[in-house]
Amino acid sequence: MAEAPTVDPGYAAWLKTTARNVGATIAGSTATWGDAAVDSTVVSPLAFKADAQAEATYQAQFLAGPLARDTAVVPGLRRDLIGRPVTLFGDRLGYEDGAVVFVVGATEAERARTTTLTVIKRL
Secondary structure: OOOOOOOOOHHHHHHOOOOOOOOOOOOOOHHHHHHHOOOOOOOOOOOOOOHHHHHHHHHHHHOOOOOEEEEEEEEEHHHHHOOOOEEEEOOOOOOOOEEEEEEEEEEEEOOOOEEEEEEEOOO
C-alpha cells in the first residue's frame, strides 16, 4: 500500500485559516451601474492588509469604468493566466502601447502552441 503524502504542518495550518476581507468602493460607480452593479470577491495570497487594500482598490477602479470583451492570441499554452491582469501588446487599435486587461478565459491550441485569451479591457 502506498504511503500517504505529507504536508508541512505550517502550510496546512495556513491553508485552513479564514480569509481576511477588505473592500473598496469607487465614487460614482453606483450611479453609473445602478442595479447592474456587482460585488466581486477575490481570494489572493496577499498577507498584509495594506497590500490587499491596494489590490482591492485597483480592481474596483478597473471594473468601475466602461469595459469591452475582446480576444487575443498569445504564444504558448497559457491557461494559467485566467483570473489575472496582464499587459498585452500588439498592432491592433488600443494595444500599440500595451493595454492592461483582465483574463476571463483561455482556449489552448496544443498543436499550434498558442492560446486564445478572452479578456476584459477598459475603454
